[in-house]
Amino acid sequence: MPSFAECPAVRSARALPLAVLAFAMMLIWSGLAIAAPATQLLVSFSSNRSNAMPLDTTTLSGQAYPFVTSTKAILNVRFYLDDPKLQGSPVRTETGAPYDFAGTATNGTAIPFRTTLWPDGTHSISALVTYNDGTNEILTGVFPITNSTASLGFNPASMPRLSNAAWDETAVRKVLHAFAYGGQATDRQVRLWADMAPQTAIMQMLTFNQHNPALSPASSLDYDRLYQREGSLRSLGSFWSSADPDNGVYSGHRTRYDLYTNYGLLDRIWSKAAVSRGLNPFRQKVGLWETNYHLATNMEVVPRRTMLRYYDDILNSADMGTGYQNVLTVASTSAAVAIQYGHRKNVYLNGQCLCNEDFAREYHQLFFGILGQDNPDYHEVTSIKNTALALTDMAVPNDTLYGGLGDYVYFGTAKHYQGAVEVLNTMVGGANAYYKIDQLSQYAINHPESLNNLPVMVVRGLADDNLNADKITRIRAAWASMPTKNLLDFIRAYAISTVFHTPTRVKYLNSIDRHLLIASQMTLTNEEAYLDLYPPESYEIEGVKVFRPVHNVFGGQTGTEAADSADVFRANYNRSTNDISRFRQSSGTANGRQWQKNWAQVVPRNASGNYVVKDVTEWLWKRFIGDGLKHLGLLERAHIYALLAEDLDLPYLVDRNRLDRVFTSTELASDPALANLVQDLSMRLLPLDSADGVERAAANMRVGQAISFIVATPYIFAQEGR
């Protein structure tokens, strides 16, 4: 039976205007368009085309063999590479079976598509199929090419790498959960990474680029082609507020993304970027941590457009990889920070510093981790006082076009303290604040206190709330050993090290992390994101806002705070129960467009081609919890099996006269009747691919219901190492 993704109307969606797509979806939803896919665009990794799989979203490397197969009579197939709208000439036309993208050898085998000839990134192959009856069909596959075998050079002795044997699928998923809201990589991609050496895989998994096609692959359903668009928040906001025909944001909501001529919401742009396919969730995760925790500023004070630039500038600087101190200089000399701390008004006039010490202190403490503990008096009276002098004449001009304060600093000299200043026992010179701060940052990054504290701040902020002395020592030594402090390489090395993959690691998820994880894993296409089916900003019901950190410059809600909060627990629980429709809905109309959930496009089948309850349960657990099934015990299985197999809760299923019955793991294992029931439920089939639209929708609802259970368990709130 065809999956939703395989329906012809949708497969060619990428080349269709939004209105046509919506119509196609309506047809599918109404059951009219469900039919076996007569024609498919597949790829094999063998010249004999064996073990073929849909080309769409399948990562290619080396030699691959894309081809078209059909049960209908084909006149010819014209192939296009990276030309989904078929605007150029076809790269090949095949007039007889087999219809190989790169042609067919005389012995009948397929000629390879040498992907190494193409740059790594997202590409597409489109096939215009003309049938003998004169009709045409367009098939498109969007896929990442990843041929890079680059290996992480940074290999600190204090953070030993996992062995290739220990680097497995669970290890990969733990990295994705910790650093990328679980990522959006396909199961095949996860296996590919697991099969690589960790130092190779991590280079593909974690990048600061605006797009990471392997981590966040687009599919042919993602008609917005974000993978081809500028991925800064500014550009994304511009696109999502535009009338571009490929923009899927409901027209009535587009002003939410317009920060310039309307009351756009920066947090909406950020959260959509974090869950959209074709971008890079790791970039957004680190961007959030930098701008809302480590280098936090607050839109209670900072204008939204200034905050937007702050975010983009920090990440663009990080992406350059020239040294973390330069990222911190960008932040320190930004308009956002000058507005937040108020030193935009600091001036040196008539021999007097009309200034405050707020950022002069926090530059050292919050940004670099320098508290002046070795000599508090010197730090107080010399370093902080003189840093305040360095931070003079940093006016933020008004935005003459849009009003309010602008997004850049004018580094003046007339009201700047012109002399060199002593800070951290070194002399810092420069004609204006920028030069002084830039010079100071080059020194501060290697200050002993910064070497001790900054890497710990990074790791604690992103990945571990349970740092012990041994881990801290190792992290510090690794950071200190980097000749140039490169944040990305440090995170990569940490993520494949035994310091990350250790049983003592615990990271509690803050509300944003948890909601983004759930939204990212619930959202299967960008269309679903456009329809706001699983709005990631639902973290706001837990009293949290992005770009408005609850502790102001000291950062947003931490994972440990969320873990201590009964209100957070309650909100999460109530969302899974009182608001279960959010998870369970499998079709409907949103923003004037009809939609249908199709878990079949990602849930794996067994060898017989079926969706088995046990397999689906384990797949969902890996997707949302990512613990290698460690905590998927018999108790969890029994409840989830019941929800998936029978659309009922276990108490009701066993005895509807004892609805408050509690089942222990022991009795589930030892009571023959219960054990048999659980066993029976586990083997049931879930008709996610049924030809019957009603049955198919019901199966999708059960999946949603099972997810609502999984994300209400204790295991959604924290991640352990292993």
Place this chain on the structure above:
Amino acid sequence: MHRRDFLKTLLASGALYSAGGLPILGSLASAAGFPPLGSRVLVNVMLSGGPDMRHLFPPPFDPNPASYGYLTWKARARAHSIADSASAWQSRWENDYFAVSDGATTFGILKSCAWLKSMWDTGKVAIVCNAVGATSRDHAHCQLVMDQGNLSSGPNDFNRSGWGGRLSSIMQGNVVSLTRAPRRFCYGPHPSDPENHDNQNLVSARNTRQMALYRPSAYERTTTTARAIITRSLESYYAAKKDEMGAASVYRRFVDLHNSAREFGDAISERLVQNPEPWALSMLYKSGLTTPYFGEQIRNLYDSLLCNDILRLRVASLEFPNYWDTHKDQRSIIEPKLTDMFGTGKAFETLFQHLTPEVLDNLVLVIGGEFGRQLKANGSNGTDHGRGNAMIVIGNRVRGGVYGEMFPEAELARLDVPSSDITGRTALDHVFGRVCDWMSPGSGDWVFPGRGSAALEPGVNLNGLLI
């Protein structure tokens, strides 16, 4: 002394104010729907950011150019956003401050804080001067030390217990957190690891009117609606996990949160349904304060007192965050917030108006921030980080007055020395420890084991702080 040994001592002496058949206070507040208090109650309010208490309690202006009252007004005029002239300082003092005295020291109270003035006049406000915790001037570290009540805590000692948690533990009750997330003040002592904590005595009540977990109606619970199905699943699941989840599991706390919400949520909802929130209290978070969040906490505190028997309330934790780090424009930032707390018809007055005398007799407010500000205003109409500060203790059983030297003349010599601040002379251990002793006699040394060696300003005796 271990907690168990300490409890034995208290039980033997009959000195423990607590529940569970122990000597308790008389029937309190029952007339207003308040169940009897199981014990005295501490209300701790953290003003995070480092509040400038000298702005609230300035010295009187003195026209003598060599006097403390002249030179300090001159040094701090910018923080008041007034001109650099004696007439402006005098005008500010006379127009905007009540002049008050405890007989030995004359000082001002901001006129917009009229409730505080009235409480002072009735002898229910103590100002403990020159109090000090950590001296790093680092917000995070100083808050950590203050919340933990542990002067030895370093910047990375995140997991130690808080003094509110220790106090509620020794009183065999709970610390109720009314803030967005529990402060470290609330963390209870770990049974074996001094570097860790245990939150079994912590109840989180960010919104007391919405504490219950979702549960379908009695009828719907018997049906097969999606909500009924998932709720039955999860209730059954968590009930099993309660016994199956190991105590050492990092996930145990979430099972406990579920159980706690079930235990308290339904009972509190039932109680509060019968006690609608007073209109005046609801207005605090609707429109009455510039910071609705603090108004919500006051409402939560009222509700917690109404439900003190369910919650086993011993300690309540509040916060007034984000406004006290007044590096710039101090006057315009700090005064509305001070007024929110202490003004006529504002937070504390409204709360106190709705509590019975019996409750008020057994309630103490402890209010302060992690450090003080520098003696001299900066160039941004604000003040920068200092160390010493004043703590405020309010209650019917407080012996009002000024404890410690409020305006040390020695400060004059340091006015122009960079970064000069109030010299911390009295460790927080003494202030908080004395409050603990009042809450539960003898508990101060257990909650603050370092109190004996902590600094205490010469001539200051805090034994009579509470009676």
